[in-house]
Amino acid sequence: MTIRAAVTHFEPTEAQIDAAQRRIAPYAIRTPILTSETLDRMVKGRVFLKPENLQRSGSFKLRGALNRALQLNEEQREGGIVAWSSGNHGLAISYVARKLGIKATVLMPQEAPKTKIDGVRKNGAAVRLYDKTKEVREEIGAQIAAATGATIVPPYDDPFVITGQATLGAEMAEQVRDMGQVLDAALFPCSGGGLVSGAACGLHTLMPQASVYSVEPLNFDGMAISLAAGQAMKASAQGTSICDALLVPAPGQLTLPICRAHLKEGLSVTDEEVKEAIRFAFQELKLVVEPGGATALAAVLAGKVDAAGKCLGVLISGGNVDPDKFAAFVNEQG
Template identity: 70%
Template sequence: MMSSHFEPDAALISAARERISAYAVRTPVVESPALNRELDARILIKPETLQRAGSFKFRGALNRALQLTPEQRAGGMVAWSSGNHGLALSYVAKELGIKATILMPQEAPRTKIDGVRANGAMVRLYDKTREVREEIGAQIAAETGAVIVPPYDDPYVMTGQATLGAEFAEQARAQGLPLDMALFACSGGGLVSGASCGVHGVTPETRIYSVEPEGFDGMARSLAAGELTKAPASGASICDALLVPVPGKLTFPVCQKHLTGGLSVSDDEVKAAIRFAYSQLKLVVEPGGAAPLAALLAGKLDVRGKTVGIVLSGANTDADKFANFITAA
């Protein structure tokens, strides 16, 4: 299944949807009349915040874990994650009775670290300035026989995320509203690469955009340059889930083929989107998960008269930070 170029095709996506269907939530599609009026468009919102483990990452983690051999299951899984991949994989591991070790940066949100531990996984905190997570993961895998499950640059994970795109495009088409455009948050590109394949399998004409934090917009820069390009990653961003400065080696070629372009959003634009989701949609959305909504509210695209799909990709945020986001105007 591994090669220098991998793209989830219709058969793989269909098999993955069947495989995960007993566990994953088919999240709904909702609309906000206020948002539609404001943008003069039909904005179809898919709150993957309601997915088990609180993010879309559940799909990819589940698709990977369900394909482990009995020998691999005995060895367990190891992954690195700032939060949502770790939460999803630890949740899946608990569900399937598999051991899991999650490497997390010391500054990861407390709610994500606590959540991974609550799921029964072993958490190994690391210092980003002195340690390389891939090296630690490889060492643990060598010592324990655990299977490494990368957060995005992995065929099984990308195919799991593709199920989200296929499901969304089908739901839109079933409403008689095929997607003219679709926006997905992007870090290493696992979601947008997989989801774009899923969408284009249903509606090939949909224009798809990645959305990243300003300064961490490696996908947008890479798409513009036509080659892997690292974002400066200077300064900070509240989007803790979207801080990978350069796309994955597997995800980028897929995005080159399927994406129309890449967008970036500021912290203030993301905060405005979090407040909008809370007040208008009654949804808790973490900063990274609000990026596509932020792009629309900030007018990054001309969407007038169009049907636009956005995914709110995660809901895992510290309570005190969330309170600040929704109360500070």
């Protein structure tokens, strides 16, 4: 097991983000920017959508997984990787491990979507299901790492992973700039904060004036609560949410300070608002989007930000959803 000194503060620099962009470029798709006249009319502004559901492994998580795995030394590669994930990080890690010829073990909750569990196994990784009510995934991961020599790659609270996700914000800014536009604001789905913290840093290297918002499921909006309070807080986590990828109730130790420096505010959305965004993406954009991947779009459609006369960047972060659940979301009357 590789032991590193604990990092108490981290923020990716422009040079580190540039290096990460070059590092992952041979493996990751430069996903496009999409626009919708219908959406623009609805919000009375211009919305630039970046569909990372079209990314390899089906979500933005590939970027952080690649940036970490590509910097393992030979000894670390031999030991393999152990990760924990509700799905998308596991899919990304298993995909990257297969591409690079590295062993991987992914810890997944028993109730994770079947599509995600099956996808991780199909990529050749070992899946260890655990009971969230009785087991602690970090403890299991540490035990596996100690026994096998594997390197732990957490889903969000890791400098390499955050820097990988920063490439997304930089890429969005570059593409919008190349279209002759400047973003007034950008919205990113949020769970532990690895995506929005990194993406905000990447975006701000080119468009420092843009306001950045995190978007979480209601009752799992630990980032929004923490930003409002000015300190780390935990959301109520009452009930559940269809956003299975975003059920972390509190932000990460590394991600929160970055978000406090770069974000304007944290937003939350209801399951009904997420379902409406899923339906809109399917009907108007012809995209398959998972619930967690639709939260930023849901916030825009629900009027959580003032888009009138402004240019907004919106990330669609993933598309790994069970077919039967997706069909139910699409067919349900809004």
